[in-house]
Amino acid sequence: MARPGSLMPRLRWLLPAVASVLLLLAALYLAADAEGLGGAQADSYLLVFAIASLAVLGLSVAILLRILGLWRRLRAGEPGARLSRRWLAWLLVLGLPPILLVYGFGVRFIGATVDSWLRANAVEVLQQAARVGQVYLSEREASARRVMDDLLSGLAERPRSEWNAWADRMLVDSGALQVGVFDASGRNLALAAASARWIRADAPAEDMRDLPLSGSANVSLEPVEQGLVQQVRAKRSVGGTVVLAQIVMGMPEAVAEDLIAIEEDIASARRSLFLRDSLKWSFVLILSIVFLLSLLLAVLLAFEISRRMVAPISDLATATRAVAEGRFDVSVPGGGDDELGFLVRGFNRMLDELRDSTRRTRESQQETERQRAFLAAVLGRISSSVIVLDAEGHVRVANPASEAVLGSAPDAWVGRALSALSAQRPSFAPLVADLLQRMRGDGREFRAEVSSGEGDQRRHWLLRGARLADEGMVVVLDDTTDIDRARRDAAWAEVARRLAHEIKNPLTPIQLSAERMRRRLLPTLSAEDADLLDRSTTTIVAQVEALKSMVNAFGEYAQAAPLQLRETDLVELVGDLIDLYAGESRLSVSCQAAADVPTIRVDPGRIRQVLHNLIKNALEAVPEGPVSVQIALSAEPGAGMLVMQVSDDGPGLPPDFDAGWFEPYRTTKTKGTGLGLAVVRKIAEEHAGTVEAGRSAAGGACFTLRLPH
Known part of the structure; x- marks a missing residue:
């Protein structure tokens, strides 16, 4: 595929070349037709003129583009523009006068030559020859009519059964080629022929049927393969029957050819005299087309010669300006064996040295930039x-x-x-x-x-x-905030694991011992001592159960089971949770879900544990009186998050509440493990989510859980 830079110089000369070829073809076509004295059709002339006009227009456009280009270069003050204008003016002064002089002499020569070709007396000579031919044809026509009259009179005197014999006799006596008799419907009544090729029983032509009845015979010359024949036709009533008679008589071949040639020469001479002025104009037009082609090509060549002569100087000036502006990536093309070529080569050597120096400087700068980019990439990552x-x-x-x-x-x-x-x-x-x-x-x-x-x-x-x-x-x-928190969480988990291990072991023996003491000693003691023993053992068992619950909570926080993820409808999950708390007398749980809440891939048990912990905190924050908890579900499509808000109407968060309250063992309650919010945050982080705390519209606490979906 040609590059745009190499395509433009080709296009500069493609249009003039195509236009020149079209003009030459138009001139050759008109010259060939002028030699035949206008034998071409008018449509062909129009097409040729249209093509020639387009070609002239194309050359004119090419010249106009070069004039505009030179004008723009002069306006812009480009190097070499004024010198190009000077060269162009001198070339046009030298080239155009000879072309105009040749054109003027050519027009005069055409007029004199055409007049000498076509003289008026040529037509008179040909007409005299034509009159001699007409006398001969008139005698032939009279003889043919006499033969036709003899044929028809003989038919009238004979019965129809003898018509074929009479036709044969007339054929021999007259020397005709064919004698035929037909009825009005075209049926053959009699036929005689001098040779097999004339034995045709074709129906007579329509124009023969239209001949007048009892009129004189119609005589005409008809062309055939061997030359001309004389055809005699008549329409008569014979014995009450309308018959169509036809006699075909041969013409001498030499006479036929001479008559045809004389008629063609007369027509050609008349046409030539009639078209003499047109012929002059045709030759003038041909000369004008060649003149326009020469003129326009001379102008184009003048532009090209001036461009080629000035191009090295212009290139040198342009390159010098580019070097002055700090651009060393230029070079001056050309460089012949003359002084100008020596100057161009020296200038190019200087440019090579400057480019080499600039390249080394640029490579050094690029290396510095690469090091800087490498450092920036490292710092950025x-x-x-x-x-x-x-x-x-x-x-x-x-x-x-x-x-x-x-x-x-x-x-x-x-x-x-x-x-x-x-x-x-x-x-x-x-x-x-x-x-x-x-x-x-x-x-x-x-x-x-x-x-x-x-x-x-x-x-x-x-x-x-x-x-x-x-x-x-x-x-x-x-x-290191997140790292420190992770370390603390790991430390708390280790503490919880050790506490669960150390505390859980003695709890079961303590509970069993208290229950055994109660069962064995209670029947043997007095009422007062039995009551004391019963209260004491009951307290021991209750506290052991509380310690077991705490130990289990420590164990769950220290080592949670793997997540069981599945697609979950949180609206349905919250609805089931509301049904679970329906029996709680002082607790009211409601849900408000948006219409676009999607299903989400979570562990339903862990999410249910989050809701249990937050609802439990709301209940424990209000020891007495009703508690209202509202759960709101919505989606953040732009962030790809599902938002779950759990808010209550309790006393709200402590004044010093911060992110530290989500760490283990932070609580203001006298009972509990202090692991509730820590478990909530841990479950949120296990699901790649976050949890935040704030104040609800009712003044209570509001916890916002964001989970990706």
Whole structure:
């Protein structure tokens, strides 16, 4: 496939070449037809003129485009444009006058030549020859009519049975080729022929049937394969029957050819005299087409010659301007054996040296950029926040992860003082102060653990830094909040596992011993002592059961069973849970679900445990009186999350409630394990979800669980 850059020069000459070929073909066609004195059809002339007009238009458009191109180059002040204009003017002055002179002499020569070809007396000579032929034809026609009269009179004198014999006799006496007699319907009544090829019993033609009855015979010349024949036809009434008679008589071959040639020459001479002026104009038109072709091609060649002559100088000037602008990727084409070629080659050598120098510089810059891009890629893919500061504490580089510290796009912080972070994010003021103090110190490297924020927003950071050679500093901050929480959760789980193991072992013997003491001693004691023993053993058994429940809770928190995930309709699950609590007198549980709540892949038992824990917390927060719990289900299509809100109308969350309340053993109640909210958060995280706490519209607590679907 041709490239656009190589296609345009081809198109510059494709249009003129096609137009020139069309003009030449049109001129050749008109010249061939002019030699035949206008034998072409008018439609062909129109087509040729249309093609010639399109060709002239194409050449004119090509010239106009080059004129516009030169005009734009002159307007733009391109190098070589004025010199091209000067070359073009001189070439046109040298080339156009000879073409115009030849055209003028050609027009005069055509007029004189055509007049000498076509003289008026040529037609008179041919007409005299034609009159001699007409006398001969008139004598032949009179003889043919006499033969027809003899044929018809003989038919009238003879019965129909002798008509064939009479036709044969007339054929021999007259020397005819065929004698035929037909009735009005076209049926053959008599037929005689000089040879087998004339024995035809065809029905007479329609024009023969239309001849007048009893009129004179019709004589005409008809062309056949061997030349001309004289055909005599008559329509008469013979014995009360209308007959159609036809006699075909031969013409001498030489006479027939001479008569045809004379008629054609007369017609040709008359047509030539009539078209003499048209013929002149045809030749003038042919000459004009050739003149236009020569003229337009001369102009095109003038443009091309001027372009080729000026091109090396223009290329040199353009390349010089490009080099002055700092572009060394240019080269000057050409370079012959003359002085201009020597100049072009020297200029190209200079450009090669400049390009080589520029290439080395560019490669060095590219290597630097690659190293910088590699460093940026490394910084962009690590989760730690990396901030590079200059000696004055201004941010030089910050990776994408540092947005968690800076609070906005890292690029926006480049060039700004890090101290401005204290005003923008007051919770980071201690961290910034500690960092700036270490910058002013003498240490080359440092490592510290710092915190930022309060309450739910409190984060823990591992701060590491190193001083750079230019007195700047690179600082790396790792958010260890989640890691610390995971460690605490693991530690609490280990504590819960050990407590469950150490406490559960003696509980069963204690319970069994208390029940055995009661069963054996109760019947032997007095009423007062028996009552004391009964109360004591009952208390022991009840507390042992409470301890067992606590131990089981520790065990569940320490090591939960694997999730049993399946597609679950949470609306149906919440409905079943409401039915379960229907018997609770002071508890009212309701559900409000949106219409677009989808099914979700979860462990139904774990989700049910979350709802049980939150409803239990609501009941325990209000020791007496009715409690209303509302469960709302909705979807967040854009985030792909299902939202479940559990809110109550109780006293609400404690004033110091923060994320730490979701850790184990945080509670304000006198009873319980303090694992309820910890289990809720653990189940949410097992499902790749989150849980948040807040205040409900009724003033109570509101827990929001978000699960992906």
